[in-house]
Amino acid sequence: QVQLVESGGGLVQAGGSLRLSCAASGRTFSRYTMAWFRQAPGKERVFVAAINWSGTSTYYADSVKGRFTISRDNAKNTMNLQMSSLKPEDTAVYYCAADAGGWIPQRRDYAYWGQGTQVTVSS
Numbered sequence: 001q002v003q004l005v006e007s008g009g010g011l012v013q014a015g016g017s018l019r020l021s022c023a024a025s026g027r028t029f030s031r032y033t034m035a036w037f038r039q040a041p042g043k044e045r046v047f048v049a050a051i052n053w054s055g056t057s058t059y060y061a062d063s064v065k066g067r068f069t070i071s072r073d074n075a076k077n078t079m080n081l082q083m084s085s086l087k088p089e090d091t092a093v094y095y096c097a098a099d100a101g102g103w104i105p106q107r108r109d110y111a112y113w114g115q116g117t118q119v120t121v122s123s
Contacts, residue, residue: 002026002112004096009117012086016121020081022096022114030054030074032100035110036081038092038119045095049081050105059105064090086121093118 008020022034035050049060049070058070067086072079079096094117097110 002029002032002098004098004112004114006094006096006114006117009094009119011120011122014086014088014121014123016086017082017084018086018119020083020094020096020117020119022079022081024077024079024096024098026077028100029077029098032098032112033103033105034070034072034079035097035099035105036070037095037097038090039095039116040089040092047106047108048094051079052103057103083119086119088121088123091119091121 003025005023012018031053033052036048037045038048039045047061048064049068051058051070051072055072067084069082096114098112099110
């Protein structure tokens with residue numbers, strides 16, 4: 001069982017930066033593929049970025065490529081999403097997800113999900 005808690009959301013102006021964090025419980029964190037998804041009001045939840053268990057592979061949605069960076073620290077059981085050059089269309093609730101089922105970064109059926117953190121980008 002893994003519990004995930006996101007933090008770091010907030011209000012930022014367009015062009016600004018934010019760093020989201022996901023803290024995971026459990027001693028097997030290093031075995032999990034980790035990912036970020038987001039859900040804007042009235043829209044479905046969509047994939048943002050993923051990182052494999054060792055941190056050696058990452059994958060990004062085209063909409064955030066070059067602006068967002070995903071990373072993890074297995075010693076601290078944490079995963080981060082550094083977001084820069086933020087746009088109003090990045091406004092959403094951001095969710096952390098984890099799965100031990102191998103490297104399928106955009107899978108929608110991640111086994112574990114956090115409660116989400118709100119990111120609002122003003123124009």
